[in-house]
Amino acid sequence: xxxxxxxxxxxxxxxxxxxxxxTVDDQVLSLAELVRRTGLPKATVHRVAGDLVTxxxxxxxxxxxxxxxxxxxxxxRASVERSLLELAMPFLQDLYERTHETVHLGVREGxxxxxxxxxxxxxxxxxxxxxxGRMPVHCTAIGKILLAFSDPEVQQEVLSSPxxxxxxxxxxxxxxxxxxLNAALENGVAFEREESAVGLQCVAAPVLAEGGDRALAAISxxxxxxxxxxxxxxxxxxxxxxxxxxxxxxxxSLSS
Amino acid sequence: xxxxxxxxxxxxxxxxxxxxxxTVDDQVLSLAELVRRTGLPKATVHRVAGDLVTxxxxxxxxxxxxxxxxxxxxxxRASVERSLLELAMPFLQDLYERTHETVHLGVREGxxxxxxxxxxxxxxxxxxxxxxGRMPVHCTAIGKILLAFSDPEVQQEVLSSPxxxxxxxxxxxxxxxxxxLNAALENGVAFEREESAVGLQCVAAPVLAEGGDRALAAISxxxxxxxxxxxxxxxxxxxxxxxxxxxxxxxxSLSS
DNA sequence: GATCACCGTACCGGTCAGCGGGACGCTGGG
DNA sequence: CCCAGCGTCCCGCTGACCGGTACGGTGATC
Numbered sequence: 001x002x003x004x005x006x007x008x009x010x011x012x013x014x015x016x017x018x019x020x021x022x023t024v025d026d027q028v029l030s031l032a033e034l035v036r037r038t039g040l041p042k043a044t045v046h047r048v049a050g051d052l053v054t055x056x057x058x059x060x061x062x063x064x065x066x067x068x069x070x071x072x073x074x075x076x077r078a079s080v081e082r083s084l085l086e087l088a089m090p091f092l093q094d095l096y097e098r099t100h101e102t103v104h105l106g107v108r109e110g111x112x113x114x115x116x117x118x119x120x121x122x123x124x125x126x127x128x129x130x131x132x133g134r135m136p137v138h139c140t141a142i143g144k145i146l147l148a149f150s151d152p153e154v155q156q157e158v159l160s161s162p163x164x165x166x167x168x169x170x171x172x173x174x175x176x177x178x179x180x181l182n183a184a185l186e187n188g189v190a191f192e193r194e195e196s197a198v199g200l201q202c203v204a205a206p207v208l209a210e211g212g213d214r215a216l217a218a219i220s221x222x223x224x225x226x227x228x229x230x231x232x233x234x235x236x237x238x239x240x241x242x243x244x245x246x247x248x249x250x251x252x253s254l255s256s
Numbered sequence: 257x258x259x260x261x262x263x264x265x266x267x268x269x270x271x272x273x274x275x276x277x278x279t280v281d282d283q284v285l286s287l288a289e290l291v292r293r294t295g296l297p298k299a300t301v302h303r304v305a306g307d308l309v310t311x312x313x314x315x316x317x318x319x320x321x322x323x324x325x326x327x328x329x330x331x332x333r334a335s336v337e338r339s340l341l342e343l344a345m346p347f348l349q350d351l352y353e354r355t356h357e358t359v360h361l362g363v364r365e366g367x368x369x370x371x372x373x374x375x376x377x378x379x380x381x382x383x384x385x386x387x388x389g390r391m392p393v394h395c396t397a398i399g400k401i402l403l404a405f406s407d408p409e410v411q412q413e414v415l416s417s418p419x420x421x422x423x424x425x426x427x428x429x430x431x432x433x434x435x436x437l438n439a440a441l442e443n444g445v446a447f448e449r450e451e452s453a454v455g456l457q458c459v460a461a462p463v464l465a466e467g468g469d470r471a472l473a474a475i476s477x478x479x480x481x482x483x484x485x486x487x488x489x490x491x492x493x494x495x496x497x498x499x500x501x502x503x504x505x506x507x508x509s510l511s512s
Numbered sequence: 513g514a515t516c517a518c519c520g521t522a523c524c525g526g527t528c529a530g531c532g533g534g535a536c537g538c539t540g541g542g
Numbered sequence: 543c544c545c546a547g548c549g550t551c552c553c554g555c556t557g558a559c560c561g562g563t564a565c566g567g568t569g570a571t572c
Contacts, residue, residue, distance in 0.1 A: 006311055010529075011267045011559070012304075016311045019330055027335045032519060043561050046521070048268075055262055055272045067334040069363070073370060074275055075331015076388020078323040079283045085387070090378040097353055107325070114329060119375075122346040131341070132332020266558070267530070288548060297532050302550070304530095 014040060014048050019057065022067055024133045030064035075132075081107070081116050084217055087247055088207075091240045092119055092219065098236055101223040102127055104204075107216070108146040111158055113137055116217070125224045128197050135196060138163050138177055139170045141204035141230075142218045145190035148181040149206045149215035155181065169194040188238060191230050203230040205241035210249045219244065270296060270304050275313065278323050280389045286320035331388075337363070337372050340473055343503055344463075347496045348375055348475065354492055357479040358383055360460075363472070364402040367414055369393055372473070381480045384453050394419050394433055395426045397448035397460035397486075398474045404440035405462045405471035411437065425450040444494060447486050459486040461497035466505045475500065 006020075007013035021037040022029060034049065035042045049065055052058040056070040076082060088105050096103045102120035106113040112134040118127075129135060137143030137158060147155055163172040171177050184190040192202040204220035219241045221233045262276075263269035277293040278285060290305065291298045305321055308314040312326040332338060344361050352359045358376035362369040368390040374383075385391060393399030393414060403411055419428040427433050440446040448458040460476035475497045477489045 010307065012271055012307050012311055015268055015271075016313065022330075022333050024333055024338075026333075027339070030519080031521095041561050042520090043522090043563090044559090047559080047561090051266065051268050055268055057272065066336075067330065069334055069337055069365060069370065072331045072334035072337040072372075073388050073390075074278075074323070075328045075334075076386075077278050077280055077282075078325055078328035078331075080322075081325055081328040082280075082386075082388070083283070089375060090380070093352065093375060093377050096349065109325060114325065116328075119345060119349060121349050124346070130332075130338075132329050132338070134329075286548080287550095298549085299532050299534085299551085300530090303532090 008040070011048065011051075014038075014044065015052060015057075018045065018049055018052065019067070019071075024130050028061055028064045028066040034065065083251070084248070085116055087251070088117065088217070088219070088244055091244045092117060095219065095221065095236060095240045096120070099221050099223075099233055101125070101221050101228060101233075104129060104142060104220045104222065106142040106146070106218055106220070108137060108143070108150065109134075111137055111161065113140055113143040113146060113218075115142075125200055125222060125228075127200060127222055136164055136166070139166050139192070139195040140220075141190045141192035141202035141222075142220045144177075144180060144192065145184050145204040145206050145218045145220075146215050148184040148190060149208065149213065151214070166196050167194055167198050169198075171195060189234050193230070194225065199224055201225055201228055201230045203233050203237050205234075205237045206245075207241050207248060208245040216245075216248060264296070267304065267307075270294075270300065271308060271313075274301060274305055274308065275323070275327075280386050284317055284320045284322040290321065339507070340504075341372055343507070344373065344473070344475070344500055347500045348373060351475065351477065351492060351496045352376070355477050355479075355489055357381070357477050357484060357489075360385060360398060360476045360478065362398040362402070362474055362476070364393060364399070364406065365390075367393055367417065369396055369399040369402060369474075381456055381478060381484075383456060383478055391452060392420055392422070395422050395448070395451040396476075397446045397458035397478075398476045400433075400436060400448065401440050401446035401460040401462050401474045401476075402471050404437040404446060405464065405469065407470075422452050423450055423454050425454075427451060445490050449486075450481065455480055457481055457484055457486045459489050459493050461490075461493045462501075463497050463504060464501040468501075472504060473500075 006017050008017065017038050018034055021034055031046060035045050038045060049058060053060050056068055059066045059068045092103045092105055096119050100121060102124045104115055105117040106115045115129050115131050115133055118129060118131050135143065137147050147158060159174045159178055165172050188205060190204045194200060200222055202220050202222040204218050206215035207217040207219060209216050219237060221237050262273050273294050274290055277290055287302060291301050294301060305314060309316050312324055315322045315324045348359045348361055352375050356377060358380045360371055361373040362371045371385050371387050371389055374385060374387050391399065393403050403414060415430045415434055421428050444461060446460045450456060456478055458476050458478040460474050462471035463473040463475060465472050475493060477493050
């Protein structure tokens with residue numbers, strides 16, 4: 001389940017429900033739309049949204065409400081993502097410069113991967129991912145490598161839940177997926193071939209925690225079928241991920 | 257004023273007060289520390305922080321509280337910053353690849369510049385800026401160019417307020433600053449020479465709104481005195497900023 | 513230009529979520 | 543041993559929050 005109900009009997013619960021009603025590609029939502037999405041009474045949304053505006057978490061435009069810059073600031077202070085991002089940037093940078101293909105950094109959250117960074121040039125392949133966005137673990141290279149280097153129980157959790165089909169190539173058979181995960185664990189790389197979007201392929205390698213058997217995050221390179229062969233970039237991606245791993249384990253940035 | 261009091265007689269106000277108690281380089285704050293910073297009663301902080309945890313805006317660790325990954329996700333959905341970032345990345349990317357110096361993207365908020373993106377390699381100069389962080393407008397190249405392309409009233413507002421001295425080179429005389437702003441407006445570039453941090457220099461150019469007389473954002477290149485001469489990069493920075501300007505004005509991403 | 517659907521805004525009295533002073537147990541340092 | 547500082551919990555008071563309802567504006571449809 002994406003995220004549980006969030007207590008609607010409390011102001012705070014209503015507030016975050018409203019905030020979370022915005023998806024990655026909503027620019028601005030009208031009051032009515034917020035009412036529709038949240039299921040809250042109109043008067044309530046009106047009031048709470050107003051409070052959110054005075055508290056600078058929302059902006060008011062003549063078209064409706066929109067997540068504010070203050071929220072962006074706050075989000076960038078989230079310790080784990082922030083320090084991961086700062087450590088990772090130089091590596092992602094290098095990787096991009098050597099490949100000139102789209103480079104991703106992501107972490108796992110439940111059954112999804114959350115993208116922490118995405119860098120690409122003017123001619124980048126049109127990927128469905130966005131920084132701060134989510135994708136199901138089972139249909140992306142990043143997701144697979146993260147899952148391969150997760151606790152067996154969460155791995156099993158995902159394998160035993162229904163696997164949404166995103167494209168004709170999406171792997172929906174748990175058995176096949178499990179074999180790929182084992183291979184990924186063995187090789188330290190995972191692949192994706194048009195499983196999240198038609199026309200795209202991807203390689204990913206894990207950023208490992210101290211012990212070396214759990215992934216903190218993962219790095220990937222994505223490109224269009226045709227000019228791009230995932231196998232050709234295995235070494236580079238792996239090198240970047242390993243470099244970051246060893247740098248990260250020399251710092252504190254983990255735990256729960 | 258950075259941000260006004262935020263109504264403390266409301267749950268929401270207390271909640272954001274607690275969230276904003278975290279600065280860019282706080283990893284984790286104890287309950288007691290939060291009490292100290294917010295001035296709220298201990299019992300209240302304890303309860304509200306608890307609520308924030310159940311609503312996934314804070315994480316609980318054995319050392320204290322910390323801004324959660326959910327908050328990061330939310331922040332990345334802030335429309336203005338997000339779309340700006342997406343449009344800008346390829347340009348920042350190019351700029352970095354041609355200079356191999358630290359590249360920034362920033363917007364103005366009140367008397368501060370807020371950094372939206374920062375990219376640099378392994379050998380980057382050690383800058384005080386961080387993505388999501390703030391710096392005073394008057395002591396950075398980005399800040400100066402943003403101010404030069406702002407409404408005259410806000411420009412005057414800043415000029416007539418006390419200018420904090422950050423380094424021995426920080427410009428604290430309003431007259432001198434004003435002359436630099438005029439020059440910046442004329443040339444479409446601003447410079448900074450060790451005014452925010454000793455040993456660093458910087459060039460910045462504006463990302464202009466449709467009309468061409470107001471800046472939406474600004475791009476800069478920063479490097480260490482010695483190997484780095486700001487003048488040498490004027491053309492590149494300006495080109496990147498102009499490219500982004502024309503791209504941005506072909507989209508909707510402005511207003512208040 | 514009348515009707516209607518849908519929007520954003522405003523009102524207002526009942527009630528329960530939120531409040532915070534204070535007490536408690538734990539820990540570590542002097 | 544004591545004390546300072548921490549996190550947690552209790553509990554009765556009260557005003558912040560609630561949301562049904564009503565109102566004015568705006569655009570499409572006939």
